[in-house]
Amino acid sequence: MTTLVTGARGNVGARVLRRLQAAGRPVRAASRTPGGLAVAPGTPTVALDLTDPATHADALADVERVFLYAEPAGSTEFLTAAVAAGVGHVVLLSSETVELPDAATDPLARHHAVVEDALTGSGLAWTILRPGAFAGNAAGWAGPIGQGAVVDQPFAESQVAPVHEDDIADVAVAALTGDELHGRTVTLTGPESLTFREEIGTIASLLGRDVAVRDLDRAEAERTLAGRIPPPVLTSLLDQWGAGVGRPAPTRTCESITGRPARTFRQWASENLALFDRSAA
Ligand SMILES: NC(=O)c1ccc[n+]([C@@H]2O[C@H](COP(=O)([O-])OP(=O)(O)OC[C@H]3O[C@@H](n4cnc5c(N)ncnc54)[C@H](OP(=O)(O)O)[C@@H]3O)[C@@H](O)[C@H]2O)c1
Numbered sequence: 001m002t003t004l005v006t007g008a009r010g011n012v013g014a015r016v017l018r019r020l021q022a023a024g025r026p027v028r029a030a031s032r033t034p035g036g037l038a039v040a041p042g043t044p045t046v047a048l049d050l051t052d053p054a055t056h057a058d059a060l061a062d063v064e065r066v067f068l069y070a071e072p073a074g075s076t077e078f079l080t081a082a083v084a085a086g087v088g089h090v091v092l093l094s095s096e097t098v099e100l101p102d103a104a105t106d107p108l109a110r111h112h113a114v115v116e117d118a119l120t121g122s123g124l125a126w127t128i129l130r131p132g133a134f135a136g137n138a139a140g141w142a143g144p145i146g147q148g149a150v151v152d153q154p155f156a157e158s159q160v161a162p163v164h165e166d167d168i169a170d171v172a173v174a175a176l177t178g179d180e181l182h183g184r185t186v187t188l189t190g191p192e193s194l195t196f197r198e199e200i201g202t203i204a205s206l207l208g209r210d211v212a213v214r215d216l217d218r219a220e221a222e223r224t225l226a227g228r229i230p231p232p233v234l235t236s237l238l239d240q241w242g243a244g245v246g247r248p249a250p251t252r253t254c255e256s257i258t259g260r261p262a263r264t265f266r267q268w269a270s271e272n273l274a275l276f277d278r279s280a281a
Contacts, residue, residue: 001064001088002026003176006048008037011136012093015169016067016176017043023177030059053077060085065176068092070115079122089125089182091175092116093168096132096187100240107232125182127175132189132249135162135268138199139275145203146278150212154221156197158244161189161251164263171254186254191262193248196241203269203276218242 003020007013008029020027021040029039030048037045048059050071056078060066066082068090082090094112103109112130119126144151171188175181194202197213204211216224218238225234253262269276 002028002044002062003065003067004028004030004046004048004059004063005067006030006050007067007069007093008034008039008045010069011134011165012168012172013067013069014038015165016172019169019173020176023173025177028059028063050074050078053081056081057085060087064088066090067172067176068115068119070094070112072111072114075115075118079118079124083123087124089127089176090119090122091127091129091172091181092119093172094128094130096130096189097236097240098130099187102239106236106239108236127181127183128185129168129171129175130185130187131163131168132187132252133160133162134168135164135190135263135265136272137162138203138265138269139272141200141203142275145200145207145211145276148278150214151200152214152216152224153196153200154216154218154225154238155241155245156200156213156215157195157246158241159193159195159247159249160199160244161191161193161249162199162265162268163188163190164265164268167254167258167262170258170260174257181257186257187252188254189249189252189262191251191253191264193251194265199265199269202266203273206266206269206273207277 005013005017008017009031029043029045031037032049034045034047046059048055051074060081094116097109098113100106100109141151200211200213
């Protein structure tokens with residue numbers, strides 16, 4: 001029986017898809033625009049817009065397991081359709097923000113909590129993954145670092161424990177291919193707490209050159225990022241980053257599930273160094 005991978009174009013979904021295929025599992029790769037998916041030749045694809053119930057039944061036909069991105073609009077309808085299709089287990093990509101002290105009002109936390117609640121109330125078997133900040137968020141610095149410009153970073157001394165997307169995918173695949181993680185909520189982070197400045201310093205050391213960082217305060221960040229990030233999301237991010245200044249981020253890795261040490265931010269940066277190196281383009 002097939003595993004439906006939503007977000008098959010996404011950082012995590014694409015990795016989940018490749019791992020399931022490498023393990024010989026039947027998959028169906030879903031996207032709102034499946035025509036442009038970069039998947040292996042012969043990979044079955046399907047058009048799925050989680051917000052559009054008209055697309056749900058075809059995507060779920062003969063599906064046993066689902067890797068699900070959190071999209072609140074349409075989530076109840078999607079999960080109802082999953083029950084009707086006889087789906088056995090759903091693995092949800094949620095977020096550590098659900099555990100914030102102000103999760104009840106934080107927009108990012110609510111975005112994920114709404115889908116968590118719909119899933120746990122659906123009657124389906126479930127696993128919830130709550131990753132912290134992705135290592136791949138560092139790709140947002142590729143422009144200024146590649147151009148040799150100053151990196152403007154709000155709350156540069158804020159700490160996160162960046163989690164490598166390969167580790168998230170490894171845990172997702174463990175959940176999708178076994179029964180041990182049924183009914184479990186798994187919070188996962190990278191192995192070390194780093195300030196944004198230290199993350200940028202790691203990239204700089206791998207490039208072998210200095211990268212200047214300008215620490216933006218909240219008012220400067222709001223002016224700089226307004227128009228690029230929706231206001232409620234920006235408020236949530238700035239709240240989290242402000243709270244992280246001078247406070248080590250808790251590390252909660254998943255060696256017991258993956259059977260290997262969590263990948264470091266340095267590893268992510270080494271693998272993706274070409275993003276930051278204009279001379280390599
Ligand atoms: N970045 C972080 O630090 C962080 C931390 C914790 C949790 N998260 C959560 O992780 C997720 C992002 O993961 P990512 O980086 O792998 O994603 P990504 O690379 O940004 O890709 C987003 C994926 O979501 C799919 N998608 C968006 N709207 C959809 C819809 N209406 N119906 C079906 N598919 C839809 C897109 O598919 P198509 O465009 O192909 O349709 C795409 O594959 C978000 O839910 C985010 O909140 C992120």
